[in-house]
Amino acid sequence: MADVINIQMPLWQLSLLALILFSAIAIVVVLLRCIAHEPSAVGEDRDWSVPSLADGCGTSLLHRWDVRCKILTILVCSFAVASLSHLAPALIAIGLSLIILFIARVSFAKVVLRLLAISGFVGMFLVIMPFSVPVHNGDTVLVFNGMDRLSFNLRGLLLAGTIAAKAIAIALLMEPLLSTAPFPVTLHELSRLGIPEMVGQMVLLSYRYLHVFRHEARRMSWGMQVRGFRKRTELATLRAVGNFIGMLFVRSFERTERVFDAMRARGYRGRFPEPAELRLQAKDVVLAAAWIAVVAALIIYDRIV
């Protein structure tokens, strides 16, 4: 085994390196944010605070694909990508996801929002891991003069980069999975795949009332602002937030009772009507098989590298 390769660097280069890392991440995040908040159409003010999963109309290949095949294939693909352990196959996985994104023609802004959501956690790995990974034989380490304890390990950067690439590849697949069919159809097809029907119904109910409570919370916080409440780092703010959450729970609980009574009054017996009837065709299976074959090849490549 080769020894640890030490590359001596003067201290000022440490700050340069940190600056480059930080500013690279910051620039990417700011760019993504600009793209995400660009108004999608004139006069259309869309609220992305709770993204909608309702729109599922389109004519792309993924829209026409059998929903069960699509769910199974994308789930298998996600787990397969999560099991990769080298950077090159993970980068290829990103490429694959981008191709699928292109085929599915989903809203680009929503994809970017998803990437922003994972940027914090993944960015933490990118910043911390090069400094925290223990030094093994064969590693290339940048050592800075006068600071023996702080060394920049390139193996850590590689590891964090692999993690980031895998996370991005999977996150890119979520929008093609969810917004190429109406959400209720996706959930119903899940129940036909063996997931208990109750689970799908509960997800649907939560999703529906999420929007209601979100509005309730916004009304309450407007009321608080009108009365002069401003969030600060102090005990009074925490007290107000505590009461706010308590009030939200009280109102939600009361609404829950009313919702359930209304559902029963309309004859709810633990089932919703089926949203759509779909039939499996040979070309659906062929498409699934082709995709999974590509992913399998990727895994084999990952094992060989």
Added chain:
Amino acid sequence: MHISDGVLPISVTVGSYIAGAAIVAWSVRRTNSEELPKLAVMTAAFFVASLVHVPLGPTSVHLIIPGLTGALLGSSAFLSIGLGLLLQSLLFQFGGLTALGANALMMGLPALACGWFFQRFKGWIQLRQAVVGGLAGALGTVLASIILAILLMTGGEDFFGVAKIALLAHVPVVIIEGVVSAFTIGFLARVKPVLLQTSFRHPTKAAHG
């Protein structure tokens, strides 16, 4: 903090899915089946509460509320949290879909522990309920961060440094979470004490609960 896709080793990912599914099944059995739609609607409320941001100096943190969920929902909390995390993953990409099992364990197990802790020690006085609620809220976040660190450490010694920093990052959240939980529980004790009896319990178990 939610674990994103591709961080954990695949064996841990799949294993935590299986463990999570088993506990969800147990949680469903402990919940009155008539009440499952109600639990789903309550989950939406917890979801919205977890989006509340609290300012902390120049930045802000959002609440995680595993402790509060456990205190209010008891053994149904795991089901509710699993559901909420699934929605968060689908809607916002907070926590990857492949890491859903791990995230459910990370939030759900503390909720169960806090639910037991709160019901065991809450007593009957409002002040005591608020204090115990605050402790449960803080405990929930502490346990969640410990489970997060353990899950990260399954990746090998390369991940120890990240796990340590993730633990440290939770310290301010623990304090805020505890104080807010204390106020919330105190508010509920004054306004709607019924909510503090875990209301979705199985009817046979709830008789003397």
